[in-house]
Amino acid sequence: MKQLLQLSAVTKSFGAVQALKGISFDLQAGEVHALLGENGAGKSTLIKIITGAHQPDGGTIEIAGERVEKLSPVAAHKLGIACIYQQPALFPDLTVAENIGLRLEGANSLSRVDWNSRRNQAQKLLRRIGADISPDAEVRSLSMPEQQLVEIACALGAGARIVIMDEPTASLTQKETGLLFAVILDLRSSGAGVIYISHRLEEIFQLADRVTVLRDGESVGTRNVCRSRGDETQTSQSESDKRLLTSSPTLTESELIRMMVGREISQIFPPAQSAPGETVLSLKNLGCTAGGVKNVSLDVRAGEILSLAGLVGAGRTELARTIFGITPADAGEIILRGEKVEIHSPQEAVARGIAYVPEDRRRHGVILEMPVAQNMTMGIHRRIFPGTWLRFGAERACALDFIRQLDVRAYGPEAPGHSLSGGNQQKVSLARWLATKPKVLILDEPTQGVDVGAKSEIHKIIRRLAKDGLAVLMISSDLPEILGMSDRIAVMRGGTIAATLPGKSGAHEVMSAALGQKGAGK
Amino acid sequence: MNKYFREFSAAAALGILLLALAIFAPSFFQPQPLLSLATREAPTLVVACGMALVIICRQIDISVGSQFAVCSVCAGLLAAMHWPLALVLATTILIGTTFGAFNGALVAGLGLPSIVVTLATMVTWREGLRWLRQGVWVDLPNGVQWFGLPQMTGQWTLVLVALAILILLALTLKHISIGRFVYAVGSDAEAARLAGIRPRMMTFGVFVFMGALTGLAAMMNTIQSPQVDPNSGTGLELKTIAAVVVGGVAISGGRGTLWGVFTGLLLLACISPALTHLHVEAFWGKAIQGATILLAVVADGVRTRKQRY
């Protein structure tokens, strides 16, 4: 096997914080090497060093056997390194074809732009990954997963030898994930090396040849994953479940988790509970043309967790945004504790006891430049600051209370949002909405991009909230999470509710409902 | 249609204006006055092209008026010293380039916000020029006006030079990689960096280019008359920004075409003579100008508001 990449004793500091403390890492041709670690373990920094976005403070980098002294993004690009970031690094104002073209054509600034070949190339690449996206569409108009697919097309088109994927499935649906896996395996068999980062352990067992676990800027170890893939393209959830159960004794999920967190996490999902109370939120034929939501009828009861499953683009986030008043409903009714209400804006929703923890926490969930305390009290200005006068003591006390309650790891209530890890940002976002003492809590992908430790904590918090009588509506693309957490599951398809299933349903049923009749036969 | 709505709305407004003129004041359409109008606006078009580039790159330059004035006076002084005109032209462009490079260095090099940097350079250059020259006009020797060509030829030359720059730049923006890089940087600088484009170099380059175009425009203005008014270029920044915006370039960068800018400039340039032709009294001019800018953006705002949800 040819060695594609070799990092030796790489170090990197940001100010006083040492992000990487001498990490060694290698990638062979034709392998998928998974990189695991909690948020803040140093994965992102390591990737940025490989892509040339950061310069290491010490250590060496060898690419294809040759030592590289100074790696810039341009040099990395030329050396065949491509990276698919969690937040797609695309040009929102330009078309898909142009985005791909700009990535692939390199920085020769005086060459002529051949629009036709750009279009054809884009079409070809998109078709290859099975994405149904027009090359002429403006990227601004695409959904997040669609944008991620464009990123993948870019990497593929660049003929990259080293492909880095940073949580590519975070916002993908099962079907898109399947397509992606096929692409990864395709890359692998063509002799490229893939560095794969994910918080979803089952994906790692499904895909990876080797796995390296990082913790606190150090490498805890690299292990072989014994894959027992019969049919490599076979990716349905039930198959992978099966494989999890029968996975080889050399490396188990719990062992990986132990490596990551340095402790065993015995139980991933807190136990469900029974006896939900009265109906708190009831939707009757709710519709919103702009959001593509139509004819949704749904009941959420106090003390239950109702999951919204479905493919991305099925209208789940749009439904949440409609209930929360961001894109107000134009048809049907929202009935809150027996009272018909109209919600035109988020502030009305908040006033009526609806809280929404949004999907994109960096853009919507937390204001990164503002301190934790100010973020937490943002939804309760009226209550905590009577007469609009700020009361800094009360604010601080409130924030400290939530920091303790949710175990937010920040150095204090005055820490700005961007100094926190993803999981802790999510907790801050959650705290903001718990502070409003809501009756209905809508969670949109509450654990997306959150490391295993924090994920489990968030799950416990959600369950505790439901136990305290909150009606929880949880949107998730993480099937195990849905199956593990829900009391009931509503599956959306094409902007409406396709099925409502009991919490004990199997993955198969949920998926077939989400995919419609065609998928059900699988 | 949607993508180019702003361009079309500017064109439609221009069409309506021209139609109104054709009906109520056909005297507007006479070749010699129109050529004069075009010649007067040719330097503005050149500056507007540069401004469009700067705004597409998600920056802004409000110091162009002052740069223009300084370049005009320099060009006049050099011509008055009987330098060969080609050398005067080259030097003027060089002076403009230096101003642009200064802005560019502060914006791209130090990462300072362009609106503030150019606000500062705007007052500094303008006041500096006043201090040094005390508002004295520069008298040009014979043979400088129209480069010594007959008037008609000179006017056509200027108009054609401006149009050539417009067409060349529009084609470059669409069909040469570096033009697309301007859009890329304006759309998302970080993504541009990852695609191997150097956003800071591009930003710097755009400012330098803006300066060079301003220098050229100043020269084009200088040779139109036998005297240089050191106050020329006052308000040029607002006029060009308005033309760029009315023509559909997004102030947030990454979007817009030079054809739109051209339409926008034509619209704004025609309003003032049109009001004269339509016998509207002069004191309405400014209000109508403002209302036109507002209408152009409001039309777009109303349209996209519906789409947004």
Place this chain on the structure above:
Amino acid sequence: MKLFIQKLTTFLLLASIAGLTGCNKSVGPSSNADGNTASAAKPLTIAFLPKSKGNAYFVSCAKGAQRAADELGDKLIIDGPTDPDPARQNEIVDNWITLGVDVIAASCENKEGISTALRKAEAKGIKVITYDADALPDARSFFVNQATSQGIGYALMDEAARLCDTNGEFAVITGSLTAGNQVAWRNYVEERRAAAYPNMKCDAVEACDDLKDKAQSETTALLSTYPNLKLILSTTSLGVPGAAEAIKQMGKTGVVKNIGLGLPNENKRYVHEGVTQSVILWKTEDLGYLTVYAADALAKGALKPGDKTFKAGALGEFEVQGDNIMLGKPFTFNKDNIDQFDF
């Protein structure tokens, strides 16, 4: 802290450089260079306020003022707004009051606006004289009257009528729609037209924002809008050359006449080419010269209310009408005499 020191030094450095270079410009030692040893009294500080700096008209006035100050051995301070801005004029006068000058000579952008500041100055014992454009009479001792607004307006209209044989259409280019003297001149032009030349018609008034280029554009539009136009009349010195260039470019030289207020130097070329027929103005340097002499005399008590004549250095005697010191009638520059003047 380090940063602060750095910034402070930079600032001080810059400011002192600015100070060094700047002193030469306005007050410089040159004002006393002539060393007027004859004058036993301590030199006066005369503050000279133009409507705006960087305007050729006032630059020329200031030149005369400086010459007078040099002869008298007085110290002359010249400051004005960079743009014609009444509020800035008030600020400058206020600054001079605290600065403690002896006499203020002001050309007022806006009568009522500046009068309050000038009254304050008088209350503090500072003598006030106005020139070019007057303040309210109670806010100053004397006004150096280069020509009344009425005189200018009438002269312009008379000249226009003469060139058009008292009938035909004309258009007016004004500096700005709002500036006080422009408004006054326009009004007197209209008054004269209505009274004396009923056969003439003013088609339009356009503003050129005191920019030559804009004057040219506006004139181009006027020429094509009103084909019967016989004359362009500019009430601003920037308008005449701009209008002339437009007339020339439209090929209407001699067909459309061009007159207005203007400095000879800016218009010589067009007058010789026959594009511009005449420009009307007083001798601006003399205006500055006379103003400073009057200011000096006023401060020294040599000029008192009730005087009938006043002698200003090399220029000789001037008539005093009430509290107006008369510079004389506006002067018409044309092909025959324009080369004799250099300002």
Place this chain on the structure above:
Amino acid sequence: MDKHGFKKILLRHETILFAVLVAEWIFFEVIGRNFGTYDNTCDILRHSCEIGLLALAMTPIILTGGIDLSVASLLGLCAILFGKFWRDAGMPIPLAVACTIGVGALAGGLNATLISWLRLPPLIVTLGTFSLFRGLAEAITRGVDTFTNFPDSFLFLGQDRWLGIPAQAPFFLAAAIFFWLLVHRTTFGRSFRAIGFSPEGARYAGIPVARRVAMVYVLAGIVSAIAAIIYTARLGQAKADAGTGYELFAITAVVLGGTSIFGGVGSIPGTLLGVAAIAVLHSGIAHALLPGEMAGMLTGVLLILALAGSTLPKMISSLRARKAALKIPPQAA
């Protein structure tokens, strides 16, 4: 950057500015004549009142990430409307003042509607209203009408002293306190910052973004109207060209005061210091008998220095850290 560092930088910016102000004062006191007198201090205060008011109103606007180029044009429009109300409509002064403020609020409301309801970029909207308001002022007066001969009781407000301080100073002080409370001590100020940092984030947090944004522009309209009245009282006349160019002074003062043009960061004390620094510079240049153009030039230089001053140390320290880190030998694996 942590909260402490953040606070420190803010503090430091204001401290530096204060130091610059003191340095200016000392410098002009030394080289100028009668600069540091009480009379001149009062004059500086009186002359900076209108620009100061506009800068105060501009601060929350820039905090929300917006900008308002139309304030000075609105000042002109309000000034002549005030004159119209008083002279032509025969209203008593207090009623005319009230009506003028009403017009200011309406005009601010026009900006607010276009910006918050149609979500158009503030720069463009206010560029349009910049021409529109000034144009309306010219159209209403036909360019020529000037309003003067206001009663002395009204002119007192702009020209006289009250208890030894300029009569308009208490209004300015009240406005400063109002805006300080608004920006630093109420939830409104908190929401302005949130909107400045992330308008979407603020919306998802249940902050009525549109209403808050509208509020700052309406406030700016009202303050422009008040500034117009003080301007009229100070000059004793109202004309269509009142306050031309003041918007740039106000923006310069705000930015010089440490408010980020991108929104989110900034303070009212900073703005006040910025206004003071510019006003002292202008007055000082005159008292030192330096050419007036110098004031404008130095303002530009000061602005760039202030901006660079807050950026350079960050760049240098990051370069230094990088160099220092390279010297440490890589740890053995």
